Amino acid sequence: MKPNHAAAMREATDLLVRRYGALAHLSAEDEQAFRRIEGPLEDVRRGRQFNVEGRRANPPRFLITGWACRQRVLGDGRRKIIGFILPGDGIGVCQRASPLSLCCMTALTDCRTLAAPAFDIGWDFPDQPGLDNALRIAEALDEARAIDHIVRLGRQTALERMAHLLLELNWRLAQVGLAESWRFHVPLTQEVMADATGLSIVHVNRTIQQLRRDRLIEWRHHVVTILAPEALEDIAEYKAPDVRALI
Amino acid sequence: MKPNHAAAMREATDLLVRRYGALAHLSAEDEQAFRRIEGPLEDVRRGRQFNVEGRRANPPRFLITGWACRQRVLGDGRRKIIGFILPGDGIGVCQRASPLSLCCMTALTDCRTLAAPAFDIGWDFPDQPGLDNALRIAEALDEARAIDHIVRLGRQTALERMAHLLLELNWRLAQVGLAESWRFHVPLTQEVMADATGLSIVHVNRTIQQLRRDRLIEWRHHVVTILAPEALEDIAEYKAPDVRALI
DNA sequence: CGGGGGTTTGACGAACGTCAATCGGGGTGG
DNA sequence: CCACCCCGATTGACGTTCGTCAAACCCCCG
Numbered sequence: 007m008k009p010n011h012a013a014a015m016r017e018a019t020d021l022l023v024r025r026y027g028a029l030a031h032l033s034a035e036d037e038q039a040f041r042r043i044e045g046p047l048e049d050v051r052r053g054r055q056f057n058v059e060g061r062r063a064n065p066p067r068f069l070i071t072g073w074a075c076r077q078r079v080l081g082d083g084r085r086k087i088i089g090f091i092l093p094g095d096g097i098g099v100c101q102r103a104s105p106l107s108l109c110c111m112t113a114l115t116d117c118r119t120l121a122a123p124a125f126d127i128g129w130d131f132p133d134q135p136g137l138d139n140a141l142r143i144a145e146a147l148d149e150a151r152a153i154d155h156i157v158r159l160g161r162q163t164a165l166e167r168m169a170h171l172l173l174e175l176n177w178r179l180a181q182v183g184l185a186e187s188w189r190f191h192v193p194l195t196q197e198v199m200a201d202a203t204g205l206s207i208v209h210v211n212r213t214i215q216q217l218r219r220d221r222l223i224e225w226r227h228h229v230v231t232i233l234a235p236e237a238l239e240d241i242a243e244y245k246a247p248d249v250r251a252l253i
Numbered sequence: 254m255k256p257n258h259a260a261a262m263r264e265a266t267d268l269l270v271r272r273y274g275a276l277a278h279l280s281a282e283d284e285q286a287f288r289r290i291e292g293p294l295e296d297v298r299r300g301r302q303f304n305v306e307g308r309r310a311n312p313p314r315f316l317i318t319g320w321a322c323r324q325r326v327l328g329d330g331r332r333k334i335i336g337f338i339l340p341g342d343g344i345g346v347c348q349r350a351s352p353l354s355l356c357c358m359t360a361l362t363d364c365r366t367l368a369a370p371a372f373d374i375g376w377d378f379p380d381q382p383g384l385d386n387a388l389r390i391a392e393a394l395d396e397a398r399a400i401d402h403i404v405r406l407g408r409q410t411a412l413e414r415m416a417h418l419l420l421e422l423n424w425r426l427a428q429v430g431l432a433e434s435w436r437f438h439v440p441l442t443q444e445v446m447a448d449a450t451g452l453s454i455v456h457v458n459r460t461i462q463q464l465r466r467d468r469l470i471e472w473r474h475h476v477v478t479i480l481a482p483e484a485l486e487d488i489a490e491y492k493a494p495d496v497r498a499l500i
Numbered sequence: 501c502g503g504g505g506g507t508t509t510g511a512c513g514a515a516c517g518t519c520a521a522t523c524g525g526g527g528t529g530g
Numbered sequence: 531c532c533a534c535c536c537c538g539a540t541t542g543a544c545g546t547t548c549g550t551c552a553a554a555c556c557c558c559c560g
Contacts, residue, residue: 060498078404080490086408088400102349102389103499105397142349150352152399153335157325159406160333160451164516195538204407206517211540243327251307252350411548442506453549458508 014047018070018120025094025182026140029147029249036136043068043122050117056097059110063098065121070094072117073193076109077201087202089151090114090175094182096144099125106148115193139253146252159204162242164213167203170242172223176232177246188232192225261294265317265367272341272429273387276394276496283383290315290369297364303344306357310345312368317341319364320440323356324448334449336398337361337422341429343391346372353395362440386500393499406451409489411460414450417489419470423479424493435479439472 022040026032032040047070050056056074057063074091088109091097097119100107107127131138151174158167175192179185200210217223222238224231232238239245269287273279279287294317297303303321304310321338335356338344344366347354354374378385398421405414422439426432447457464470469485471478479485486492 060495078400080404080408084408086404088403103393105393105400105499108498109400146350146352149396149399152396152403153325153352153356155403156335156399156406157327157333159403160448161327161331196540197538201407207538208518208540209516212516215540248307251355252352444506454506455508455550456548459548462508 011047014118015045015120018045018047018068018118019043021070021094021182022068022120026137026144028181029143030136030139032136032140033134036134036140039131039134039137043120043124045120045122048119048121050113050119052113052116054113056111056113056119057108060108062100062107062127063111065123066096066098066100066125066127067119067121068094068096068099068125070118070120072113072115074111074113074117075198075202076106076111078110085201086204087198089148089155090178090202092175092178092182093184096122096125096141099141100127100145101129101142103127104145106145106152114198143249143252147247147249150247150252164203164205164209165216166242167205168199168210168213168217169222169238170244171199171203172230172232173235173238173242173244173246175230188235190230192228192230194228258294261365262292262367265292265294265315265365266290268317268341268429269315269367273384273391275428276390277383277386279383279387280381283381283387286378286381286384290367290371292367292369295366295368297360297366299360299363301360303358303360303366304355307355309347309354309374310358312370313343313345313347313372313374314366314368315341315343315346315372317365317367319360319362321358321360321364322445322449323353323358325357332448333451334445336395336402337425337449339422339425339429340431343369343372343388346388347374347392348376348389350374351392353392353399361445390496390499394494394496397494397499411450411452411456412463413489414452415446415457415460415464416469416485417491418446418450419477419479420482420485420489420491420493422477435482437477439475439477441475 019040023032023037026040048067056067059078069091071093074097076088076091077085078088079085091111097111098107099122125141129141154170154174158170162170176185176188176190179190184190196210196214197207200207203210205213214225218225222232222234224233266287270279270284273287295314303314306325316338318340321344323335323338324332325335326332338358344358345354346369372388376388401417401421405417409417423432423435423437426437431437443457443461444454447454450457452460461472465472469479469481471480
């Protein structure tokens, strides 16, 4: 094992400990469970699918760098992104059979993943209750975001949807240390944003323009800065999830 | 206990056995677990909430007759229905903390429910594996419908959404014996359909008119008949859920 | 016979989609 | 180093879908 590989593994498990430690208290024992993940680390090209729709990704993995998504494509090519998968999130990691884990999952950018065969369906970590808790909460957060998404798509305008999505991304990225002071990197094209918000590319562009004009955000070179968090939260009726309510 | 009360209890548990028996094989032992539910049966008026958003319904119950829904209401009164709750479905019945069970749940019609305190969060039925399975599958189906709903709202037209929703309702009602030969009772106003499909009342009406004109459905006196199931499924790209895939 | 909730219709307007052209920036080959 | 190119962002013009408003209608019930 080369030293830079060991460093990469260390970085990957650090990320997981940081992310899941924010969801539930991790004992030294729990942390060790993450440290013991054997991998391998894998580099995945943009566009690659992690699974076939209807089957869980095998092996289960954690996303370490890059962005992925769950999506469904209709017969005529219309695509809907169900949700984003961000660094720290599991891909095919689920305790009980979960339809969310059966969606078609695809890399939106070049990614790095860490295989974690032990985290397969029906996992059981009796000696690591913190780890078990954290993973369950992560699953619940996925479900909660799906509900938010339904409300967004069904009853919010383009501006509100975009604002809501940006706040959601900020919250999630902040959890893993990838957003600071309301600034974060979004390696997506506007086409992807369109498929996530249920809008057309052109209208996504116009909506972003408006958010910019109103000095609510900046968005340059794939870096988003939320200039007026409270105003944006008002527009979107966004509430950050309450992790403690999901135990 | 009056005799008609005993009959009502019998009907209620029959419904549950029929419904959950369609999801997983129920042993005699499993069935008994349903038969032993003590209740009480409760009649609930239309409009009543079963829980406060963010808290699970207490006690957990099963819906026996009538329709309910999960919904969220925005600050300015816009309402989005997350999903329908039909006879046989649980209200606050969930094994692990589930955001879907934390939605605000409301009776859309006068309802009858059967309280089932044993089916509270973290249930454990080691001696009734069939019952446990069936309830998990029911939870998974809820989640799968949420995903379908996202695709519908994000990338389907009014006509496609309505077609999809009607097919979903037909499938679910057929499972509990409330739809036969593509005909079922829908005790909803068009306003409710609007909040479920993310459309306006007027546009729901126009969409229904078009489905009628095209001889795809009949809809009279709250009874829907699907005249051309295959054509409707093509329009909606509807796939009936595969229960076996969710184990 | 009157009333009220829900449905239906028409006219109009706003939000959003489509098409097409242009722009802009980073990468690449000469 | 420069010209070119290509993908994605941006803009404008226009079309469609869907929302809004308001009136009429319908049916069930008292």
